Structure formats: structure tokens, C-alpha cells
Amino acid sequence: MNKLEHNKQLKKEALFNTAFELFMTKGINKTTISDIVQKAGVAKGTFYLYFSDKYDVRNKLVSKKAGELFTKGYKELKATQITGTEDSVIYIIDYIINELQQDKALVTFIAKNLSWGIFRAALNTPIAAEENGLNFYDSFTNLIEENGDHFDNPEIMLFTIVELVGGTCHNCILYHEPLTMDEYKPFLYDTIHGIFQQHRKGMSSQSQ
Amino acid sequence: MNKLEHNKQLKKEALFNTAFELFMTKGINKTTISDIVQKAGVAKGTFYLYFSDKYDVRNKLVSKKAGELFTKGYKELKATQITGTEDSVIYIIDYIINELQQDKALVTFIAKNLSWGIFRAALNTPIAAEENGLNFYDSFTNLIEENGDHFDNPEIMLFTIVELVGGTCHNCILYHEPLTMDEYKPFLYDTIHGIFQQHRKGMSSQSQ
Amino acid sequence: MNKLEHNKQLKKEALFNTAFELFMTKGINKTTISDIVQKAGVAKGTFYLYFSDKYDVRNKLVSKKAGELFTKGYKELKATQITGTEDSVIYIIDYIINELQQDKALVTFIAKNLSWGIFRAALNTPIAAEENGLNFYDSFTNLIEENGDHFDNPEIMLFTIVELVGGTCHNCILYHEPLTMDEYKPFLYDTIHGIFQQHRKGMSSQSQ
Amino acid sequence: MNKLEHNKQLKKEALFNTAFELFMTKGINKTTISDIVQKAGVAKGTFYLYFSDKYDVRNKLVSKKAGELFTKGYKELKATQITGTEDSVIYIIDYIINELQQDKALVTFIAKNLSWGIFRAALNTPIAAEENGLNFYDSFTNLIEENGDHFDNPEIMLFTIVELVGGTCHNCILYHEPLTMDEYKPFLYDTIHGIFQQHRKGMSSQSQ
DNA sequence: AATGAATGAGGCTTCATTCAT
DNA sequence: TATGAATGAAGCCTCATTCAT
Incomplete structure (x- = not known):
């Protein structure tokens, strides 16, 4: 449970940090959600569990x-x-x-x-x-x-x-x-x- | 000759003005080249005779x-x-x-x-x-x-x-x-x- | 699982066979990716999940x-x-x-x-x-x-x-x-x- | 007249040679008629006076x-x-x-x-x-x-x-x-x- | 909660060909 | 003959989003 909760947080953090990194290097327009999830190592659907779209991030x-x-x-x-x-x-x-x-x-x-x-x-x-x-x-x-x-x-x-x-x-x-x-x-x-x-x-x- | 040159200018102006209008109302990101040429009443290819892409405009x-x-x-x-x-x-x-x-x-x-x-x-x-x-x-x-x-x-x-x-x-x-x-x-x-x-x-x- | 994997294979096969058929009848140059996916009954994007372009096929x-x-x-x-x-x-x-x-x-x-x-x-x-x-x-x-x-x-x-x-x-x-x-x-x-x-x-x- | 005739031949030769050069360097598929006429220094329409298409050349x-x-x-x-x-x-x-x-x-x-x-x-x-x-x-x-x-x-x-x-x-x-x-x-x-x-x-x- | 295959609309761009000058 | 602006069909490819598992 605690672990589960923790895992959840980890994924969100990973997405958050990865998105920032990509926004910095490629710019927002050229950063795709595929890019983010791939680099973060999570599945595409997972992104939508935590953010509504990339502008939300x-x-x-x-x-x-x-x-x-x-x-x-x-x-x-x-x-x-x-x-x-x-x-x-x-x-x-x-x-x-x-x-x-x-x-x-x-x-x-x-x-x-x-x-x-x-x-x-x-x-x-x-x-x-x-x-x-x-x-x-x-x-x-x-x-x-x-x-x-x-x-x-x-x-x-x-x-x-x-x-x-x-x-x-x-x-x-x-x-x-x-x-x-x-x-x-x-x-x-x-x-x-x-x-x-x-x-x-x-x-x-x-x-x- | 003069007429030809003039016509060319007209098309370019039309694209220019239409692009501005659309950028104003829809924003650049949501304005497509199709939108621009359609509203300007010229063919898609014509756009590329005068501008390299929408950021050029x-x-x-x-x-x-x-x-x-x-x-x-x-x-x-x-x-x-x-x-x-x-x-x-x-x-x-x-x-x-x-x-x-x-x-x-x-x-x-x-x-x-x-x-x-x-x-x-x-x-x-x-x-x-x-x-x-x-x-x-x-x-x-x-x-x-x-x-x-x-x-x-x-x-x-x-x-x-x-x-x-x-x-x-x-x-x-x-x-x-x-x-x-x-x-x-x-x-x-x-x-x-x-x-x-x-x-x-x-x-x-x-x-x- | 097995079913999923199997379904994947089916789509790939369909694309493969359809491409062959069209290459045979229309030639490669005149066969478009739209042709292939349409005849194979899959979405355009699906093609790119399995092949990089038609020359790959x-x-x-x-x-x-x-x-x-x-x-x-x-x-x-x-x-x-x-x-x-x-x-x-x-x-x-x-x-x-x-x-x-x-x-x-x-x-x-x-x-x-x-x-x-x-x-x-x-x-x-x-x-x-x-x-x-x-x-x-x-x-x-x-x-x-x-x-x-x-x-x-x-x-x-x-x-x-x-x-x-x-x-x-x-x-x-x-x-x-x-x-x-x-x-x-x-x-x-x-x-x-x-x-x-x-x-x-x-x-x-x-x-x- | 003779000169005119000669000029005609020159353009055709120019197109012919330029096409060959481009076919060699870019390949036929990637060579466009625009490429050819531009490099040959003639107008686009002129190409069609001498050849029916690039496969003819x-x-x-x-x-x-x-x-x-x-x-x-x-x-x-x-x-x-x-x-x-x-x-x-x-x-x-x-x-x-x-x-x-x-x-x-x-x-x-x-x-x-x-x-x-x-x-x-x-x-x-x-x-x-x-x-x-x-x-x-x-x-x-x-x-x-x-x-x-x-x-x-x-x-x-x-x-x-x-x-x-x-x-x-x-x-x-x-x-x-x-x-x-x-x-x-x-x-x-x-x-x-x-x-x-x-x-x-x-x-x-x-x-x- | 997490996955990732599948979707398909929609963007961008190219280019052979025409035709008025 | 020669021009080159204009066309617009047609191709390629991307990508946000969904949904069955």
C-alpha cells in the first residue's frame, strides 16, 4: 500500500522531470507525449492518469x-x-x-x-x-x-x-x-x- | 507584364493578410496552412511560392x-x-x-x-x-x-x-x-x- | 495475452500480404501506403507500427x-x-x-x-x-x-x-x-x- | 533561323545533359522536373516542348x-x-x-x-x-x-x-x-x- | 493502477502539368 | 518558341487519445 502509493508518486515524478528535460532541450512544441513516456519508462496511458495534456504539465x-x-x-x-x-x-x-x-x-x-x-x-x-x-x-x-x-x-x-x-x-x-x-x-x-x-x-x- | 507582377503581389498580400487574421483569431498553433490558403482563395502550392512556412509569415x-x-x-x-x-x-x-x-x-x-x-x-x-x-x-x-x-x-x-x-x-x-x-x-x-x-x-x- | 500477440501478428501479416498484392498489380512506385492500409483494413498509423516505409516492406x-x-x-x-x-x-x-x-x-x-x-x-x-x-x-x-x-x-x-x-x-x-x-x-x-x-x-x- | 534552330538544340542538349547528371547523383525517383529545368537554366514549360516526362528522358x-x-x-x-x-x-x-x-x-x-x-x-x-x-x-x-x-x-x-x-x-x-x-x-x-x-x-x- | 496496440484525423509539403502572356 | 506563376491532387507521416486487457 505504502509502497504502491510510493510507486504511483515515482511515476508521476518521472513524467514530470522527463517532461521538463525534454521541454528544455526540444521545446514544448516539438516534445510529444510519446517522447515523454518513452524516456520516463512508463506506458502511454499512464501519462493520462496524472496529466490532462502536455500544457497541463x-x-x-x-x-x-x-x-x-x-x-x-x-x-x-x-x-x-x-x-x-x-x-x-x-x-x-x-x-x-x-x-x-x-x-x-x-x-x-x-x-x-x-x-x-x-x-x-x-x-x-x-x-x-x-x-x-x-x-x-x-x-x-x-x-x-x-x-x-x-x-x-x-x-x-x-x-x-x-x-x-x-x-x-x-x-x-x-x-x-x-x-x-x-x-x-x-x-x-x-x-x-x-x-x-x-x-x-x-x-x-x-x-x- | 505589369499586370502579371501586380497579380503576384495581390496573391502575396492576400496570403499575408489572411494569415494575420487567422493568427489573431485562432492563434498560430491552431492556424494551418490549409486554413490560410482556403480563406485567401489561392491554391496550397501558391503559399509555398511566397513563404517557407507559417513561421516565416x-x-x-x-x-x-x-x-x-x-x-x-x-x-x-x-x-x-x-x-x-x-x-x-x-x-x-x-x-x-x-x-x-x-x-x-x-x-x-x-x-x-x-x-x-x-x-x-x-x-x-x-x-x-x-x-x-x-x-x-x-x-x-x-x-x-x-x-x-x-x-x-x-x-x-x-x-x-x-x-x-x-x-x-x-x-x-x-x-x-x-x-x-x-x-x-x-x-x-x-x-x-x-x-x-x-x-x-x-x-x-x-x-x- | 496470447490473443493479443496473435492479433498483432494478424495485422502485420495482412499488411504484408496486401502490400505484396498491390506491388504485383500496380508496381511499387504507384502503390501508396494509403492503398495498402485501406485494402488491408487497418488504420494508417498501424502501418508505421510494423514497417518504416514501403521500401522496408x-x-x-x-x-x-x-x-x-x-x-x-x-x-x-x-x-x-x-x-x-x-x-x-x-x-x-x-x-x-x-x-x-x-x-x-x-x-x-x-x-x-x-x-x-x-x-x-x-x-x-x-x-x-x-x-x-x-x-x-x-x-x-x-x-x-x-x-x-x-x-x-x-x-x-x-x-x-x-x-x-x-x-x-x-x-x-x-x-x-x-x-x-x-x-x-x-x-x-x-x-x-x-x-x-x-x-x-x-x-x-x-x-x- | 539557323541560329534559332541552333538555340533550340542547345536547350534540348542542356536538358538532356542536366537530367543525366541529376539521375546519376540523386537517382531518377528523387530527381524532379523542377530540378532539371532549374539546373539547365530553362523554363519549366520548355521541358515539355522536348520531352513528354522524365521517363522519356x-x-x-x-x-x-x-x-x-x-x-x-x-x-x-x-x-x-x-x-x-x-x-x-x-x-x-x-x-x-x-x-x-x-x-x-x-x-x-x-x-x-x-x-x-x-x-x-x-x-x-x-x-x-x-x-x-x-x-x-x-x-x-x-x-x-x-x-x-x-x-x-x-x-x-x-x-x-x-x-x-x-x-x-x-x-x-x-x-x-x-x-x-x-x-x-x-x-x-x-x-x-x-x-x-x-x-x-x-x-x-x-x-x- | 497500468499497459501499449490501434486509431484516423489532419498536418505539411511536393511536383507534374497547364496556360495566359 | 519560351516563359514561369499557379494549381491542387496526392503522398507521407505524426501524434493525441482511447480502450480492451
Whole structure:
């Protein structure tokens, strides 16, 4: 029973991981369900016991992978002495960018499939078991409070930053256009500082 | 002769326009070449006389449509009294956003397929015949000069703005997440002003 | 289980036989995979479960059909009193020629697609289940030994005979050119006797 | 006019030669009419002014190429001191085999498409302009007479030799199966001598 | 729960042939 | 004569999905 339950989980995991691997190497469009089950070593029908189709797998993967990046970045941050909301956020961003630079396929995968909706789901994913179900968004809020900061619209600020980072990184990492990621970083972080400034000043007064 | 050449052009146009229409309504993945030729009223083989496959059509369309948006925005700007680099740029962005709000399919189409590479091609497309081959990037440079402005890295500034606008609009227009486009606009334009400031101050000193 | 496996075999057989029938009547070039599956009463995809393309079927068929001819000829021989290597070989050849005269399509099919490589594969095919896996080439060797014959290069002799018979029969049976099969037979068999003589004398001495 | 006529001939020649080149390199099945006209530098419609389809070109080519081989072999023979029917025939065969060994594509092309019918047409082609329209078959007959030889059925003898050589060479040159061409030559020529013997003795008595 | 043989709709692409110029 | 754009039938092959075991 336990073993059975365990076996079930194993198959699902195998499908999940194999799908990710193939999505990374061949792209989603060119990855077939046959490819996935064959590489995972399960029967075709089994796929349909766990997923409805390959886009189902994709969505779950995007969310998971984006969440993992944040989790890792957050853990790294905690291992440093860094304080201050801006520095912390930039530290995490920098960490994620460095990770992505080493995995171009992941950039495409996330960039092409990450909507703010899925993204927010990722932000709400518990960061790690040992953190008592703390998620990234909560920790972001904590960070602000700990540092005595105040932003009128922290979510909008985050949204702005995330979209800016996402779009620019995609181009710089994949195409080195208009400049390489390393060349662009100083400009990017400067722009992010500017966005923090903007939201500290309080946009709410003029937003209506 | 002339007639023959003209007829050829007509067929190509028909395919081009029909493909766009179908990409908008059904999406690229679900649009087949059969769909395109049938709706365009030409034979299947004719498609292959002008395009290598549907992705070929897509790339040409993305570039063309993005270029058209800028051209239209630029023309509208010229019909106003607006001066000043920032105001002009924001006017064009606002114009484009308004256009896109009325054509959600176009948002998806452009957002999913626009890399900075294709984008720059669009920027280099002549704005309009009557403007003597002036393209958007030139006119942007002119604008800066006319207003006695100076930016150390105008292209990087533009890149930053374009990616920011692209990513945020995509979410706001399509998903109203985390807020609607109209709600987000003030924040967006404020951020853009910030980016102008940043580049006016001169980032080049710290960019190495 | 058994039933499943059996069903699988049935489908494959159906495809195999149908393909042969169509190759015979329409020729390979004009036989389409659609034709085959339709006539065999299976789905198109099923074809690809068992064969990679129609040339795959062809190769397997040529080998099989050539093997069958030899097997039948050999069995007929065993039912006679004939002894002697030459007489036995000529008996089998005569039997095969008579068969082929009644199936011109088979002549074309085999003649156009039979290389010595495929042919040798056919010769190595077990003649019949009840013969304990004896194949034609073995039985040819046995025949020689039983009759106390000796040939320095039996394989080369066989090769020469087979190519001679193949080429001449093809023309005589299909085109009656330069004479009919029946007219040519005496010449052919005389030539074959000559080839036996040649190899009995021992060519190996002069072959270098 | 003359020029026009000449131009016409040029186009036809271009198509003819280009087709041959492509048949050799890509095979007939994979050579399209588009390929031919494109490489020949003429319009598609022009092809149909001179040939009915690609098989029309093929037949004309096979006959021409086979004829050329004989013509060249015959000319070479004339440049030697060789006399005697057998030696002469074997000289020509040896010459042709050597030529074919250097052009494997030509082996396939001729072997797959040469029926005795087309072949005889080739044999009847005038050997060379300067020989007063003498063709190979005539010269073969002359050869026999000059040497005071007598064969009851010279055509059948030639047929037997041609088919034997054709089939065996095909395998030996292309697949080196069951041995290489050079290894097989002594056996082949010995067999040919045997065939001459057979027909010298007079088969006619037993052929009815 | 797991299998994997079978399905067949539907996509892509090629290419011989025509015909108006 | 020569052209080459246009045709559209026809072939190949894939692959998501089902279902009997």
C-alpha cells in the first residue's frame, strides 16, 4: 500500500522531470507525449492518469521552476549579512539572473510561459518546508516592515520590477541584444533603485 | 507584364493578410496552412511560392505590425503641439497602448513573438513614404537633439522602456493583473520619467 | 495475452500480404501506403507500427518470396528420384522458371529488387520447419558432398549461375526477347552445364 | 533561323545533359522536373516542348549511354593488335567493366533500366560517324566472319554473355558481393570462353 | 493502477502539368 | 518558341487519445 502509493508518486515524478528535460532541450512544441513516456519508462496511458495534456504539465512546471528560483535566491540571501529592502531584492534578482545565465533553455521556458497569474502562484508557494510555510510574497512584506520601509503599493512596485527584469533579461541573456547581461546589469539595478524611489515617494496620491 | 507582377503581389498580400487574421483569431498553433490558403482563395502550392512556412509569415507580420504601430503613433504626435522628449515618447506609448487595448489578439501576437532583434528591425523601417525614409529610431534621435537633450546611452534607455512597457502592458491588458491598464498607466508613466532621469544623470560613469 | 500477440501478428501479416498484392498489380512506385492500409483494413498509423516505409516492406517481401521459390523447388526435387548435383540444380532452376512464367509480376518484382546480398539472406532462410532448419545453401553443400563432387569455389559458381539465370529469364519471360523462355531453356541449361565443368576443372589455380 | 534552330538544340542538349547528371547523383525517383529545368537554366514549360516526362528522358539516356560505352570500347579495340573473336569480345567487355568501375552511378542507372530491347537499340546505333554508320551488331558479325568463325546462334550467344556480364558486374562493382570485380574477372572471362565453346560446338541441333 | 496496440484525423509539403502572356 | 506563376491532387507521416486487457 505504502509502497504502491510510493510507486504511483515515482511515476508521476518521472513524467514530470522527463517532461521538463525534454521541454528544455526540444521545446514544448516539438516534445510529444510519446517522447515523454518513452524516456520516463512508463506506458502511454499512464501519462493520462496524472496529466490532462502536455500544457497541463507545462503550467505546473513553470510555476514550480519559477518558485524554486525564488526559494534558492531567498535562502542565499539569508546566508548573507545583507539588510535593507532594496539591497535584499537586488541580491535576489542578481542571484536569479546568474542562475538563468547558466541555463538559457530555462530562460526561454519561463519567459514564454510566465504570466503574472502563474507568477503570483509561484510567489505564494511556500518557500521551504523548514520555514513554516512562509512564501515569497510574505517574506517580501516582512522585509519591508523589518526595515521600517513604507511603500504605498508594494505589489505594483514588485510587478513593475518583475516585468522589467523579465523582459530585459530575456533579451540580454539569449540574444545579447542590445548588450550582454553583464553589461546591462548596472543600468538595470539603477533603474530598479529608481522604481523604489518612485514608490517610496508615494504614487498613490497621483494614481487616481 | 505589369499586370502579371501586380497579380503576384495581390496573391502575396492576400496570403499575408489572411494569415494575420487567422493568427489573431485562432492563434498560430491552431492556424494551418490549409486554413490560410482556403480563406485567401489561392491554391496550397501558391503559399509555398511566397513563404517557407507559417513561421516565416509570422516573423514578417510581427515586424510589420510593430512598425505600423510606431508609424501611426508618430504621425499622431506630429499632429499635436507636444514638444519635449519625454512628453513625446510618452505620447507615442500612450497612443500605442490605447491601440493595443482595443486589439487584445495583437497584444498576444506581438508580445509572444517580439524579440529586441525583430523590434529593432521594425524601428529601422521607414516610418512613411512621405517622410523621406525617416525611421523611428532616427526620429527618436532627432527628437532628443531638437530638445537639446542629452542621454549617454539612448539605445539602452529605449530598450529599458520598451521592455518595461511590453511586459507590463501584456499583463494589464490581457489579464487585468495585478491591475487594469488604465489603473497602471500613472505608475508606468511615472516609472518612465524615472528612467529618463536616470539616463540624463549619466549612467555611463558607473556602467563599467 | 496470447490473443493479443496473435492479433498483432494478424495485422502485420495482412499488411504484408496486401502490400505484396498491390506491388504485383500496380508496381511499387504507384502503390501508396494509403492503398495498402485501406485494402488491408487497418488504420494508417498501424502501418508505421510494423514497417518504416514501403521500401522496408519491399525488401522483406523480396527476400521472403525468393526464399519461398527455393523452398518449393527443393521440396519438389525431394519428391523425385533425381540424383547428381547438376541435374538437381537444373531441376530446381527449371521448377522456379516454370513458376515465374506463370507470374510475370513476380519476375519484375524479384528481378528489379534482388541484390546478391538480399539473395544470400534468402538462401540462408530455413527451407522448412520440418527440415530442422536446413537452408538452401546448406542443402546445396550437402548435395555436392553426397554426389562426391568437388568444386573449388561453389559460392562463385552459384553466383554466376544465379545471375545468368536471373538476367536471361527476366528478358525471356517478360519480353520474349531475343527468344521465348521455352526456346531459350536448352541454351541456358547447356551454358549451366558448361559452368559446372569450368568449376569442376578448378578455376582457383588461375584465379590469381 | 539557323541560329534559332541552333538555340533550340542547345536547350534540348542542356536538358538532356542536366537530367543525366541529376539521375546519376540523386537517382531518377528523387530527381524532379523542377530540378532539371532549374539546373539547365530553362523554363519549366520548355521541358515539355522536348520531352513528354522524365521517363522519356531516361529511356533516351540509357540507350545513348550504353551505346557510347560500346563505341568507346570498339574504338579502343581497333587501336590494338588484337584479333580473334573471343579475345576481341573480351577486350571490349573488359574495357566497359573498367569504365563502369569508375562510375558506380552509371552502373545502377544502366543496370536498373536496361532491357534487352533498349539494349538492342543501342547495339544498332551507328558506332561512329567516320565508320559509315557501322553499328556494333554489324561489327560483331564482321568480326566473326573475318576470323573464319562460325556460331549457329550468334545473337543468343551474345544475349547470354551480355546478361551474365550485366548481372554479375552489377553486384561485384556496387556491393563487392560475393567478391570484388577484380577478383571475379578471371572467373567471368573463363565462363565466357565456355559460352563461346558451347556455341561453336553447335547448339542448334539440340535446341529444338 | 497500468499497459501499449490501434486509431484516423489532419498536418505539411511536393511536383507534374497547364496556360495566359 | 519560351516563359514561369499557379494549381491542387496526392503522398507521407505524426501524434493525441482511447480502450480492451
